[in-house]
Amino acid sequence: MTCAPVKSLLEPYLDEELDAVQRAQVAEHLAACGSCAEMHARLLELRTAIRAHAPYYRAPASLPQRIRFSLRQANRPAAGPWRRIAIAAAILLSASAAWNVALFRWHTSHADLIAQNVLSSHVRSLMGAHLLDVPSSDRHTVKPWFNGKLDFSPNVRDLAAQGFPLIGGRMDYVDDRPVAVLVYQRRQHVVNLFTWPAAASAGKEFSRNGYQAAGWNTGGMAYWAISDIGAAELRQFESLYKQ
Amino acid sequence: MKAAPNLALFEKAMLPHLDAAYNLARWLTRNEDDAQDVVQEAYLRAFHFFDGFRGGDGRAWLLAVVRNTALTWLRRERGSTHVSFDEEMHVPAAAAATVETKLVEGAKFAELRNCLDLLPLEFREAVVMRELEEMPYRDIAEAASVPIGTVMSRLSRARQRLQDCLAARLREASE
Numbered sequence: 001m002t003c004a005p006v007k008s009l010l011e012p013y014l015d016e017e018l019d020a021v022q023r024a025q026v027a028e029h030l031a032a033c034g035s036c037a038e039m040h041a042r043l044l045e046l047r048t049a050i051r052a053h054a055p056y057y058r059a060p061a062s063l064p065q066r067i068r069f070s071l072r073q074a075n076r077p078a079a080g081p082w083r084r085i086a087i088a089a090a091i092l093l094s095a096s097a098a099w100n101v102a103l104f105r106w107h108t109s110h111a112d113l114i115a116q117n118v119l120s121s122h123v124r125s126l127m128g129a130h131l132l133d134v135p136s137s138d139r140h141t142v143k144p145w146f147n148g149k150l151d152f153s154p155n156v157r158d159l160a161a162q163g164f165p166l167i168g169g170r171m172d173y174v175d176d177r178p179v180a181v182l183v184y185q186r187r188q189h190v191v192n193l194f195t196w197p198a199a200a201s202a203g204k205e206f207s208r209n210g211y212q213a214a215g216w217n218t219g220g221m222a223y224w225a226i227s228d229i230g231a232a233e234l235r236q237f238e239s240l241y242k243q
Numbered sequence: 244m245k246a247a248p249n250l251a252l253f254e255k256a257m258l259p260h261l262d263a264a265y266n267l268a269r270w271l272t273r274n275e276d277d278a279q280d281v282v283q284e285a286y287l288r289a290f291h292f293f294d295g296f297r298g299g300d301g302r303a304w305l306l307a308v309v310r311n312t313a314l315t316w317l318r319r320e321r322g323s324t325h326v327s328f329d330e331e332m333h334v335p336a337a338a339a340a341t342v343e344t345k346l347v348e349g350a351k352f353a354e355l356r357n358c359l360d361l362l363p364l365e366f367r368e369a370v371v372m373r374e375l376e377e378m379p380y381r382d383i384a385e386a387a388s389v390p391i392g393t394v395m396s397r398l399s400r401a402r403q404r405l406q407d408c409l410a411a412r413l414r415e416a417s418e
Contacts, residue, residue, distance in 0.1 A: 059265035
């Protein structure tokens with residue numbers, strides 16, 4: 001081979017895109033031709049410099065989770081466990097007239113009404129209507145968002161390091177008043193934490209249709225956490241949040 | 244009603260390429276936050292079009308989506324794609340600060356990144372996919388939606404420009 005064809009093959013040679021015959025021909029020419037060998041050496045030098053000095057930007061550690069979450073948001077009405085939740089919720093809501101007495105035979109005490117509000121709000125939030133008003137994993141974004149919307153400021157805690165990353169917050173309506181809902185994630189599960197100012201009225205656990213809920217009061221605030229994670233994990237969430 | 248693609252299958256096929264997606268988005272947008280948003284949007288789009296994925300190289304298929312998302316993003320954010328092929332190599336103001344810097348490793352690192360960032364988008368993405376992702380021409384062609392011959396000529400021109408840019412920087416630094 002002469003220099004002209006070899007020069008046009010130098011980069012495919014470098015990029016290992018030549019077949020065995022061409023590769024052998026180029027190699028043979030490079031061994032004999034100083035000027036082509038020098039061009040090849042400069043290309044090789046450039047490659048070495050790029051691979052040594054151009055940063056390979058790896059995805060931030062939080063990105064996979066963010067993507068998984070947004071995929072689930074987008075996918076919610078159509079597939080997987082979300083479909084089952086949506087169907088279950090639709091059935092529950094269509095039976096809402098019979099909700100307290102016939103379906104669950106709940107007492108209509110005040111605390112039970114609140115628990116019922118919390119459960120139906122949780123189910124509704126998973127149906128895709130309204131999970132997050134402020135999607136953010138930063139508590140310094142979530143907390144101020146409630147300013148001016150509520151007559152109290154919720155205690156927003158970041159529990160990402162403990163396995164319950166904050167994913168945002170929303171406003172909701174429970175116990176005849178607007179409340180703050182802080183939304184956390186546990187693997188693929190959503191934990192809704194409802195909070196509003198109240199004297200002692202919560203302080204109980206319940207388990208209904210695969211949902212776990214826990215209520216407590218601290219510092220003049222009522223809290224209800226609800227999710228489809230197990231009771232032990234929800235208690236773990238409660239104690240982490242209280243710390 | 245069109246059946247939704249299987250989310251578990253999609254994640255299994257595409258999440259392993261997250262670093263490749265982010266690296267390309269980061270080089271195209273030249274910005275960390277934009278890159279994250281682009282990648283998130285690209286995954287949503289890719290999921291939507293996952294039925295169109297016929298197997299083969301998932302990385303090239305995903306990078307084609309990332310690339311298109313990034314181009315749309317840049318167009319929206321900056322008012323233009325800014326895909327220029329002007330032959331003049333612009334030297335940014337920041338380069339002046341490096342003139343007196345000796346060519347230690349740190350400087351070489353910065354020079355190389357600057358020179359890469361100065362490349363037109365089509366050249367930059369070709370270099371990123373070839374040298375950092377080590378993709379074959381065929382996959383780069385698929386990701387960039389161009390024939391293989393175009394990939395070869397873009398890579399060649401990109402390398403020429405990088406060599407010229409680095410040589411100019413080295414000269415400046417040693418003067």
